[in-house]
Structures are given as structure tokens and as C-alpha cells.
Amino acid sequence: MARGKIHGAGLVEERGKNRKNRLSAAAPTEGGIIWDTRLISFCHSAFRNTLIFQLEDMRRVVRQSKFRHVFGQAVKNDQCYDDIRVSRVTWDSAFCAVNPKFVAIIIEASGGGAFLVLPLQKTGRIDKSYPTVCGHTGPVLDIDWCPHNDQVIASGSEDCTVMVWQIPENGLVTSMSEPVVVLEGHSKRVGIITWHPTARNVLLSAGCDNQIIVWNVGTGEAMINLEDMHPDVIYNVSWNRNGSLICTSCKDKSIRVIDPRKETIVAEKEKAHEGARPMRAIFLSDGNILTTGFSRMSERQLALWDMQNMEDPMTVNEMDTSNGVLLPFYDPDTNIVYLCGKGDSSIRYFEITEEAPYVHFLNTFVTKEPQRGMGYMPKRGLDVNKCEIARFYKLHERKCEPIVMTVPRKSDLFQDDLYPDTAGPDPSLEAEDWFEGKNGDPILISLKNGYVPGKNREFKVVKKNILDSKVTKKKDTSSHANRSSSPTPAIKSEVKMEEILKEIRSLKDLISSQEKRIIKLEEQMSKVAL
Numbered sequence: 291m292a293r294g295k296i297h298g299a300g301l302v303e304e305r306g307k308n309r310k311n312r313l314s315a316a317a318p319t320e321g322g323i324i325w326d327t328r329l330i331s332f333c334h335s336a337f338r339n340t341l342i343f344q345l346e347d348m349r350r351v352v353r354q355s356k357f358r359h360v361f362g363q364a365v366k367n368d369q370c371y372d373d374i375r376v377s378r379v380t381w382d383s384a385f386c387a388v389n390p391k392f393v394a395i396i397i398e399a400s401g402g403g404a405f406l407v408l409p410l411q412k413t414g415r416i417d418k419s420y421p422t423v424c425g426h427t428g429p430v431l432d433i434d435w436c437p438h439n440d441q442v443i444a445s446g447s448e449d450c451t452v453m454v455w456q457i458p459e460n461g462l463v464t465s466m467s468e469p470v471v472v473l474e475g476h477s478k479r480v481g482i483i484t485w486h487p488t489a490r491n492v493l494l495s496a497g498c499d500n501q502i503i504v505w506n507v508g509t510g511e512a513m514i515n516l517e518d519m520h521p522d523v524i525y526n527v528s529w530n531r532n533g534s535l536i537c538t539s540c541k542d543k544s545i546r547v548i549d550p551r552k553e554t555i556v557a558e559k560e561k562a563h564e565g566a567r568p569m570r571a572i573f574l575s576d577g578n579i580l581t582t583g584f585s586r587m588s589e590r591q592l593a594l595w596d597m598q599n600m601e602d603p604m605t606v607n608e609m610d611t612s613n614g615v616l617l618p619f620y621d622p623d624t625n626i627v628y629l630c631g632k633g634d635s636s637i638r639y640f641e642i643t644e645e646a647p648y649v650h651f652l653n654t655f656v657t658k659e660p661q662r663g664m665g666y667m668p669k670r671g672l673d674v675n676k677c678e679i680a681r682f683y684k685l686h687e688r689k690c691e692p693i694v695m696t697v698p699r700k701s702d703l704f705q706d707d708l709y710p711d712t713a714g715p716d717p718s719l720e721a722e723d724w725f726e727g728k729n730g731d732p733i734l735i736s737l738k739n740g741y742v743p744g745k746n747r748e749f750k751v752v753k754k755n756i757l758d759s760k761v762t763k764k765k766d767t768s769s770h771a772n773r774s775s776s777p778t779p780a781i782k783s784e785v786k787m788e789e790i791l792k793e794i795r796s797l798k799d800l801i802s803s804q805e806k807r808i809i810k811l812e813e814q815m816s817k818v819a820l
Contacts, residue, residue: 362655376686384664396429425455452505454470483495492507526572533730551724567584626680713732
């Protein structure tokens with residue numbers, strides 16, 4: 291056995307019995323190893339310093355965030371919506387829209403376009419004969435709930451029209467084929483629909499004719515038409531927080547920030563993502579722009595841009611090489627963005643901060659089935675008692691599955707830091723005020739006692755005579771001023787009466803058909819008894 295001294299570790303190993311006894315008084319022994327006390331103290335201090343440096347590095351790497359432990363969980367099977375024939379149309383929209391009352395899903399329909407509107411509590415198997423919204427003559431491409439009325443939904447279709455529908459308070463009893471208003475102005479299919487965030491009855495649509503139209507739904511008129519700003523197909527349009535600007539992504543690989551009322555481009559970035567696949571661009575609450583797209587090597591990217599200086603991105607994150615378009619869903623209250631790829635089986639989520647590197651990866655929620663589309667619940671529709679910060683409605687081939695994102699907390703009390711005041715359902719402006727140039731921030735509500743929906747104001751369209759369509763805008767404003775004195779209660783009551791009579795007729799038909807069936811069954815039973 292070799293004898294020797296290892297200086298670096300401060301250890302002395304000796305097999306000689308006399309040598310061991312002689313040194314035992316000067317240094318402590320353990321397991322036949324003799325320790326040098328001076329070197330021990332040196333090692334302790336060196337180890338302590340190394341440990342401190344490592345902890346400091348860890349502090350730098352592990353960023354403090356209350357959303358670090360957010361986790362996703364799919365609900366049980368009995369809380370899903372089953373046997374739904376989700377649309378197979380080749381268009382990169384979400385195919386699903388959700389609010390605190392209803393979930394709407396674009397479905398396959400023969401002889402036109404249709405979508406389902408289900409009350410949130412109507413889970414389980416959905417019968418094939420369940421009533422649909424079926425007024426379009428071509429496939430429906432996009433749908434969007436009005437943020438100021440939970441019973442009003444808009445739809446865009448391949449038939450080049452935009453339709454606005456009012457859903458009965460308790461859901462559909464019979465199929466609905468007559469919209470409240472039809473908005474005609476596009477020459478090609480309409481693939482993008484989005485409501486103004488703060489002004490009542492202002493709706494934006496974008497079509498494959500490369501133009502954007504902003505409508506006053508209250509009068510059924512196209513008020514703004516942005517024709518010559520996009521040379522190719524528009525992929526998406528997003529309003530900023532107060533609805534004064536829009537940002538668009540286009541097939542020409544450019545991102546544009548537009549002031550729709552002045553009809554001017556405020557900022558533009560060419561080749562934001564160099565890949566040929568579709569991009570998406572959304573406004574964040576601080577005015578920055580977040581984009582998703584593809585690199586030249588077909589890697590999926592997430593980038594953040596400062597609207598004041600769009601020469602270079604603030605940060606770019608490269609993720610993977612999948613083909614699916616990344617649909618971003620942004621929560622302005624928590625500054626978390628969720629990325630859902632079409633055809634993916636995962637949801638990635640990131641936190642956006644003011645410090646570099648600005649975009650911080652939090653986690654990924656993974657399932658087995660790929661997603662055909664995705665719906666995103668507004669904040670006021672979440673369960674604050676369970677610390678739920680987001681809820682998605684994932685579309686499978688024949689199913690819609692809610693996915694809940696939760697922050698784990700031990701306390702049952704209301705968590706103020708997770709739920710700051712959020713945008714409520716009340717508009718801060720009327721349509722006419724916004725078109726005149728006024729802006730208004732969202733009216734915020736507290737979620738401390740949970741969201742209690744108020745009574746929705748009935749949606750009505752004051753349409754002018756078609757023969758008077760060339761009347762000037764001045765006449766429009768005067769007619770709006772006189773509108774308040776017109777006999778609206780009578781119109782309201784007539785519409786209500788028609789709805790009630792329609793429901794009564796459908797119920798009578800159902801009862802008579804059931805009676806006939808009962809009579810037939812009784813006859814069969816009597817024959818069996820004989």
C-alpha cells in the first residue's frame with residue numbers, strides 16, 4: 291500500500307502504528323485519516339466563500355415571481371363539451387370564443403356556415419339536433435363576443451359578410467338564422483373580427499381583400515375604410531388598451547401600427563420575422579408590441595418591440611421548429627402571455643417584465659391530444675376563490691375541453707396581488723364619441739366578491755332607409771340626437787313579444803310531437819298486452 295501526503299486536501303495517511311499515535315495528540319482522527327487543523331480552517335473559509343458565490347448566482351438565475359408555480363389542469367370528462375364537430379376549414383383563427391355566460395364554437399355545417407352557442411353549464415354530450423346560429427351562406431371563419439354585452443356576438447364568413455347576433459339570455463331554443471344586423475362592405479372572405487375594447491358598438495373587420503373596415507354597429511354603417519395600407523393578406527389585428535391604435539401583421543412580413551381615425555401608419559417594421567409562415571402581433575398594456583412568427587430556418591419565435599423604436603426587437607426567443615401558428619393570449623392584469631400553437635398539444639406561458647430580458651419563460655402545460663383551436667375566458671369569468679388566473683377552452687376534433695391555470699396558495703382569502711382591478715363590461719365611450727376623436731380607458735371593476743353580471747342593455751340597430759344611404763354625416767349626428775326621443779320602448783316590447791311567441795310556438799310543436807309519440811307507444815303496448 292502506497293504511503294504519501296496529499297497537500298491540496300490537507301490529508302495525511304499513514305499505516306505505521308507509531309506514526310499514527312504520535313500525531314493523534316496534535317490533530318483529530320477519523321476512520322484512520324489524520325486531519326491537519328490549520329488546513330481544515332482554510333478549507334472551511336474557502337468552501338463558505340464558494341457557497342456564497344453559488345447562492346448569489348442562483349439568486350440571479352432563479353427570478354422571484356409569484357407566477358413561477360402556475361400550473362394547468364384539464365377538467366374532468368363530465369365537465370367537457372362532447373360530440374361537437376369542430377370546423378375543418380383551413381384558416382388560422384381560434385374557432386372558439388368565450389365569455390362569462392356562453393362558449394361559442396365554429397362547427398362543420400352543410401350548405402353554409404354555422405357555430406354553436408352553449409351556456410357554460412351545458413356540459414356533457416351535445417345532441418346533433420342542438421340549435422345553431424346558421425345565417426351565413428359560407429363557412430364561418432371568426433367569431434368574437436362583444437366585451438360590453440355578453441349576449442351579443444359577431445361573426446365573419448367566406449360569404450364576404452359580417453353578422454351581429456343577439457343570443458337569448460338562457461341560450462338558444464331554436465336555430466337562429468336572422469341576425470340583428472348584416473354588415474356588407476368586403477369583396478372577399480372576412481377572416482378577422484374584433485370589437486373595440488372601450489367604445490360601445492364599434493366593430494373592426496378585416497378581409498382577404500386586404501382592407502380593414504371599422505363599423506358603427508348601432509347604425510349598421512362602415513365609418514372607416516383602410517384600403518391601401520396592406521399589399522397582401524392581413525393575418526391579425528389587435529387594439530391597444532384604450533382603443534386609439536391598432537397593430538396588424540401581414541403576409542408581406544411587416545408589422546404596422548395604425549391610427550384608424552386619422553387613417554395613418556404610426557410605426558412600421560418590415561421583416562419582423564423572416565420566415566414565410568403566418569405571424570401574429572398584439573399590443574401589451576404598456577404600449578409595447580409582442581409578436582410570434584418564424585425565422586428563416588422555420589424556428590418559431592417570440593419577439594418584443596418598442597413602438598417608439600422598431601429598428602431592432604427588445605428581445606427575441608426561439609422555441610422549436612413546429613409548423614403550427616402560435617396564437618398569443620395576453621392577460622394585461624398579470625402581464626402573462628400564453629402561446630397556443632395550432633396542432634400543438636401544449637400551452638407555453640411567459641411573464642413580461644420591465645427588466646431585461648423582458649420575456650421570462652414560466653412553464654409549459656402539456657396534454658396528449660393536439661388542439662384545433664382555443665378559447666380564452668375574460669378575467670371576470672374566472673373563479674377567484676380557487677386562485678384561477680386563466681381558463682382556456684381547448685378544441686379537439688369532436689370535443690371542447692376547459693383547462694384551468696391556477697396559482698397554488700394555502701390561504702382561502704381573496705388574493706389582491708393576483709387580482710388587481712380588471713376591465714369590466716361597461717363601455718367608457720359611445721360609438722359616436724370615439725369616431726369624433728375621443729379616447730377612454732377601460733372602466734375597471736374589483737373581483738373581490740366575484741363578478742356579478744348586471745342586466746345587459748338590449749342591443750338594437752337604428753338603420754336608415756336604404757334610399758337615404760347617401761345622406762351626409764351631419765344628418766347622422768342629428769338623427770342620433772333625436773333617437774332618444776323616439777318611441778324605443780314600443781320597439782323593445784315588440785321584439786321581446788316576437789321572441790316569446792317564437793319560443794311558445796317551438797314548445798307547442800315539441801309537445802304535439804311528443805303526444806303523438808306517446809299515443810303510438812300506448813298502441814304498441816296494448817298490442818303486446820293482448
